[in-house]
Amino acid sequence: MTEVVATNETILVVGGGISGMTAAIEAAETGKRVVLVEKRAYLGGRVSQFYKYFPKMCFPTCGLEINQRRTKMNPNITVLTMAEVTNLEGEAGNYNATITLSPRYINDNCTGCGDCAKVVEAEFDNEYDYGMSKRKGAYLPHVMAHPMRYVLDPAIIGTEDADKARAACKVDAVDLDMQQEEVKFNCGAVIWATGWQPYDADKIQPYGHDRFDNVLSNVEFERMCDPKGPTGGKIVRPSDGKVAKNIAFIQCAGSRDHNHLYHCSRICCMATLKQTNYVTDALGDDADVTIYYIDIRSIDRFEDFYKKVQDNDNVKFIKSKVASVTRDSGGNPVCNGVDTEGYHRYANAHDMVILATGMEPSVDADKFPVDIVINREGFIEADEKNGGIFAAGVASEALDVNRAVQHATGAALRAIQVINRVATTEA
Amino acid sequence: MNDLNTNMIEKYRNSFLNEVEANVEEGEWVKMCMQCGVCSGSCPLGNAWEHPPQELFMMIRAGKREEVLSSDSMWMCTSCYNCIVRCPREVPITHIMHGLAHYARRLGMEPKEQPTAKFAQLFWDNLMKKGRVNELKLGIDLYFKVGEGMKTALKNKDIGIAMWKAKRMNPMEFFGGHAVKDLNGFQKAIKKAEELEAARLDKHKA
């Protein structure tokens, strides 16, 4: 059984991405007790799936490692992974939370040696690579996963593979009898940091993401560029494995669009400028990048980053939102449209097209386990009606990591104030 | 916003955009266009347009009254609605194209010998006679005034006969044709509407 010690002076943090981790650490380091609930088997959220970070182009593993360490070292933080909040009721200063934990089938004994994965045969689409690679039925979600513990896919339970995994483990970590569990506890304030998911590129029908192999979304491309990703970091066309040199990016794919997401996702311009660097770094003068855009939103200090990309002779900017993508006889995706600077009609063939899809809230507006004020775009509003529940990071609006972390620190402060109020009334 | 600001905005506001907003169907949407280009790129007849919708909207905002109203472009719209369903801003582009064409026609600024304009006029005149469209006469008029006359009529004769047999077309309609119930009332209502419209238009006649 999972035991959680918590009182109405405890802060519940939902979502263990960069924002949830930050809020949990900030609160815990002031001495508050925190329970951090994460749906995935590991902490870090979407950031752990990036190759590099804009604007500094450093590796996200570095920032994540520091935060993972601070989480691990702090006795005030209890981390629950593969966990979701299924019920939440009460009011500021006194909430009752119900958490449902899915079985991992691997206990704390796991040393991360990977012996179980060697013997298991069944393979599944790897969600960490957005389905672009396969993983085993016994797997470590990614090389830097925290907690560093393997997971058994529930689909292999009851098959020979499960028994093989148990037999292979030298430290008795495979526990096939694990069941789904429910834990209930008391808390005084809640920080909601469930972040985002990529907008489903298949829904943008004119762009053919569901029909053409060589049309990828930006999150897929991010995985492709990562040396630890599905192609080992090689930028190649999914259709024939040829090196892709002539690459187009389509901005606002599904954002700022009444047929899709109303809002500007705010980071996809920067994500594209960042990914343009991956291409020019890998291919040098062979790179031939085209960015189709309505306007480039590289907010405040990011303008320098934009300027540098503009100065690169291997990158072209075309002011136009592509109307449709078709495919020519050579399997090349063709961008069709009319530009805004001169109204020229174009039909440009590229090796590969990347859709700069935006971020939508990861929790459906009608799936929150508690009453909460949500705006038209599905993000959580800062509203007094939310009582002791505060949004942190992208759960509140589309933000880059820097701003998400600042926002999370603010949320931690708000939660701390609620707890302090509880503590004074009870003293 | 305070009154001073509002007054300034009104003072400097482009008067052709104002005119379009007041007189063209759905004209108040023109300012909502963000110049993305999706409509122009989505138009199946795009090649035939001198100025695609996106450009027309920019020309309106730039005050190019003559060029817009005498343009052939909006007459090219076939009402496929591809642009409307794709426009990220939900601008009712198709309706504005027809609104612009209609407004240009009312001001007598449409290009001469514009076939769509000619057909629209035939349709209107035909409709006004009996309060309903006489399809037989409309077809014949179309072949002789816009199309290639006898040649086109003969080419379509089998279709005509089939429609006659299926009771979809009555050759007797050629001799007058039947009217709506209250033809007099219908014509009065139209006349009144035309008077109101003419009074409104007087303000903008160049």
Ligand SMILES: Cc1cc2nc3c(=O)[nH]c(=O)nc-3n(C[C@H](O)[C@H](O)[C@H](O)COP(=O)(O)OP(=O)(O)OC[C@H]3O[C@@H](n4cnc5c(N)ncnc54)[C@H](O)[C@@H]3O)c2cc1C
């Ligand atoms: C293509 C792309 C590239 C980007 N590149 C950069 C970049 O280079 N630099 C930069 O600064 N920003 C970048 N961003 C933005 C960055 O991804 C976000 O700012 C960041 O992920 C925000 O972190 P978060 O913790 O708020 O959300 P997330 O990273 O989404 O984390 C949310 C966490 O909550 C968990 N969760 C979700 N639902 C539940 C639930 N019901 N119960 C429990 N847990 C749940 C998730 O599993 C996840 O772990 C990029 C975005 C995109 C789309």
Ligand code: SF4
């Ligand atoms: S950040 Fe750029 S690409 Fe993304 S929605 Fe905003 S303008 Fe479009």
Ligand code: SF4
């Ligand atoms: S699609 Fe809509 S917003 Fe884009 S140029 Fe056309 S009218 Fe303007």
